[in-house]
Amino acid sequence: MTAPQSGGAPPGGPKGPSAPQGGQAPAATGPVLPWMRVPLTVQAGSGVPVGKVLGLDARLASELRTGSGFSELFPVQAAVWQHSAGGLSAANDLCVAAPTGSGKTLAYALPVVNALAALLPGSAAGVGRLRVLVVLPTRDLAAQVYDVFRPLCEAVQLRVALAAARSSEAAEAAQLVGGASSCGGGGGRGGGGDGADVVVATPGRLMAHLSGTPGFSLRHLRFLVVDETDRLLRQSYQEWLPRVLAQIEPGQHQQQHQQLLLRGGGGGGGGSMGLGAAEGEHFASRWPGGSSGTVLPFAQPRVVKIVVSATLTRDPAKLQRLALYHPRFVATAAAAGMGGAGAGAGGRYSLPRSLSEYRLLCSAARKPLALLALLHDWAGQSSIVFTSSLEMTHKLFLMLRAVSDLPDEVVEYSSMVPTKERAAALERFRSGAAKVLVASDAMTRGMDVEHVANVINYDAPVYAKTYVHRAGRTARAGKCGRVVTLLRDEDMRHFKAMLRKADNNFLRDLKLPPERLEGLRPALAGALQQLEELLAAERAADKQMTQQQQQQQQQRKGSKHQQETNQKQTQQPSAGKGQGQRQGKEREEELQEGEEEEAGLEAGAAVGKVGGKRRRRAAAEKEEEGAADGDGEGEGGAGAGAGAAPKRARGVAPSPASGDAPSRPDTAGKRRKK
Numbered sequence: 001m002t003a004p005q006s007g008g009a010p011p012g013g014p015k016g017p018s019a020p021q022g023g024q025a026p027a028a029t030g031p032v033l034p035w036m037r038v039p040l041t042v043q044a045g046s047g048v049p050v051g052k053v054l055g056l057d058a059r060l061a062s063e064l065r066t067g068s069g070f071s072e073l074f075p076v077q078a079a080v081w082q083h084s085a086g087g088l089s090a091a092n093d094l095c096v097a098a099p100t101g102s103g104k105t106l107a108y109a110l111p112v113v114n115a116l117a118a119l120l121p122g123s124a125a126g127v128g129r130l131r132v133l134v135v136l137p138t139r140d141l142a143a144q145v146y147d148v149f150r151p152l153c154e155a156v157q158l159r160v161a162l163a164a165a166r167s168s169e170a171a172e173a174a175q176l177v178g179g180a181s182s183c184g185g186g187g188g189r190g191g192g193g194d195g196a197d198v199v200v201a202t203p204g205r206l207m208a209h210l211s212g213t214p215g216f217s218l219r220h221l222r223f224l225v226v227d228e229t230d231r232l233l234r235q236s237y238q239e240w241l242p243r244v245l246a247q248i249e250p251g252q253h254q255q256q257h258q259q260l261l262l263r264g265g266g267g268g269g270g271g272s273m274g275l276g277a278a279e280g281e282h283f284a285s286r287w288p289g290g291s292s293g294t295v296l297p298f299a300q301p302r303v304v305k306i307v308v309s310a311t312l313t314r315d316p317a318k319l320q321r322l323a324l325y326h327p328r329f330v331a332t333a334a335a336a337g338m339g340g341a342g343a344g345a346g347g348r349y350s351l352p353r354s355l356s357e358y359r360l361l362c363s364a365a366r367k368p369l370a371l372l373a374l375l376h377d378w379a380g381q382s383s384i385v386f387t388s389s390l391e392m393t394h395k396l397f398l399m400l401r402a403v404s405d406l407p408d409e410v411v412e413y414s415s416m417v418p419t420k421e422r423a424a425a426l427e428r429f430r431s432g433a434a435k436v437l438v439a440s441d442a443m444t445r446g447m448d449v450e451h452v453a454n455v456i457n458y459d460a461p462v463y464a465k466t467y468v469h470r471a472g473r474t475a476r477a478g479k480c481g482r483v484v485t486l487l488r489d490e491d492m493r494h495f496k497a498m499l500r501k502a503d504n505n506f507l508r509d510l511k512l513p514p515e516r517l518e519g520l521r522p523a524l525a526g527a528l529q530q531l532e533e534l535l536a537a538e539r540a541a542d543k544q545m546t547q548q549q550q551q552q553q554q555q556r557k558g559s560k561h562q563q564e565t566n567q568k569q570t571q572q573p574s575a576g577k578g579q580g581q582r583q584g585k586e587r588e589e590e591l592q593e594g595e596e597e598e599a600g601l602e603a604g605a606a607v608g609k610v611g612g613k614r615r616r617r618a619a620a621e622k623e624e625e626g627a628a629d630g631d632g633e634g635e636g637g638a639g640a641g642a643g644a645a646p647k648r649a650r651g652v653a654p655s656p657a658s659g660d661a662p663s664r665p666d667t668a669g670k671r672r673k674k
């Protein structure tokens with residue numbers, strides 16, 4: 001097979017030839033909210049040259065052109081810019097649905113930074129208090145989005161901070177509030193401080209700072225961005241949203257509705273992103289048409305919400321939880337449900353046009369051989385191999401290393417891998433030093449690596465959403481890419497049904513000659529032998545570690561008991577208590593780090609305490625596999641969660657029957673920990 005070529009179709013357009021174009025058009029009917037039936041359609045090929053973006057701060061334009069090397073805004077970026085009036089309009093909240101890799105991050109980052117830059121023109125040090133909050137489900141994703149904001153913010157001298165457990169809570173707190181922590185968030189120009197203007201956060205750390213960082217509050221917030229919305233609205237993330245809304249909502253909608261009513265306006269009226277009357281007037285005078293009444297300043301601030309996903313939920317109950325204000329639905333034709341491949345019957349699944357999709361039928365016994373053959377054919381290209389479990393990810397990683405002439409070219413990426421190792425693995429893959437990344441689902445949603453040519457679904461995805469997000473790691477930003485799904489006979493029926501639901505009939509069959517596969521068998525046999533040895537060594541190391549931990553725990557218990565006895569005897573409770581508190585705090589922080597490591601645990605997902613940190617992570621990832629995609633949007637009924645995942649979800653790993661494939665793990669948590 002030949003490598004995918006770059007420079008395919010422009011991003012943002014739906015896959016397939018028949019997608020309607022143009023402004024507003026009715027979306028597919030169904031149990032959706034009325035405003036979703038009238039999307040503001042993103043037209044394929046409707047990118048706008050950076051120099052022609054109306055109202056764009058010159059410093060941002062320069063950063064885009066010279067810093068990022070972007071000559072035009074992609075269609076979804078142009079559409080969000082237009083419908084948010086470059087970030088200056090508070091008339092509507094926006095729900096954005098566009099394919100993976102279409103540039104949704106910049107679509108929201110640019111208008112909100114542009115709006116903040118306009119807030120205090122000529123300021124040398126930014127606004128200095130929190131105006132923009134961006135929430136993402138995982139720390140890796142948050143770090144990626146932070147990297148998009150950073151150059152934009154630097155260009156206009158705003159401060160952006162990351163709150164995603166990449167550093168200690170104290171270090172983050174210093175970035176978030178600067179010197180404001182000691183004076184309750186005040187200080188600085190006009191009540192501003194030297195804290196961050198923009199914060200990119202995971203729910204876990206956001207909640208931790210809301211509770212424990214003095215001076216960190218959302219009371220000056222003007223934009224709330226919820227990226228990967230469907231995932232962040234899942235049950236395991238329930239806690240952060242009400243907490244945030246409670247801080248930003250009180251009373252504001254009432255006043256705005258009243259104003260709109262008084263003006264006889266509806267959703268399309270106007271607003272000036274709720275910056276207060278003076279700031280609003282300032283915007284009104286700056287924005288073309290604003291002074292003539294297009295942009296109307298509200299007397300009270302309002303937080304504009306932008307919610308984004310490639311697989312945006314349509315579940316009215318879920319969307320309702322966001323308390324959206326006159327929402328508008330900005331979507332590609334496919335995502336809006338107006339036909340075209342990749343668009344589901346509800347218009348939920350939108351794939352890049354530049355993606356080629358294949359399926360490869362093979363028995364469980366031949367799956368490892370087929371994988372080796374594909375990777376052999378694509379040597380030198382960057383490929384991601386997806387599995388359906390943490391254990392299978394690890395085993396495939398070990399197997400591919402064992403069989404490869406260049407073992408360092410294979411890296412593992414899952415929540416089971418400690419954060420630093422995972423970051424290093426991703427960095428090697430990004431730089432091209434590693435060519436094959438073996439991954440599980442939970443950590444890869446939204447991951448942006450520029451040159452990925454191939455995605456291989458070693459285990460067939462069970463849900464259409466999973467398929468979309470996996471496939472979406474390639475064919476990004478208009479580049480070509482391909483996805484190949486290995487299918488056993490028993491996977492076929494469900495897979496076909498899943499694609500039918502997603503209205504996707506674009507898969508072609510890929511065939512590998514049997515003799516080609518058989519030729520790889522000796523190499524595989526050697527690799528499997530090595531795999532067994534490696535796994536046995538890991539199990540032994542794991543056992544040893546568990547024993548050590550148990551001993552340490554007993555020692556700690558003993559010393560704590562001794563300490564308490566001493567305290568009583570010497571009647572000096574304060575010294576001992578201080579030490580105990582410190583130990584307790586350290587343990588608490590450790591636990592929190594571990595919990596925030598995995599997305600599903602960020603908001604306190606209810607997973608059992610048994611089995612320690614690794615098992616909890618594994619459980620969370622399993623939840624992702626099951627619950628992330630069966631979110632009540634037609635794939636398991638409303639409220640479907642991990643428990644609602646079809647049984648086959650747990651049966652897609654290669655069968656050990658033949659002895660050829662890596663066997664299923666015996667325990668979930670037994671893995672190495674360096």
Ligand SMILES: Nc1ncnc2c1ncn2[C@@H]1O[C@H](COP(=O)(O)OP(=O)(O)OP(=O)(O)O)[C@@H](O)[C@H]1O
Nearest residue numbers: 070072073074100101102103104105310446448477
């Ligand atoms: N205007 C542009 N010109 C060129 N490249 C761009 C432009 N905007 C974004 N990109 C690039 O497109 C890639 C995809 O962007 P991004 O990660 O925002 O996609 P996405 O729509 O959020 O995808 P996903 O749904 O998978 O999260 C990134 O590598 C980004 O640098």
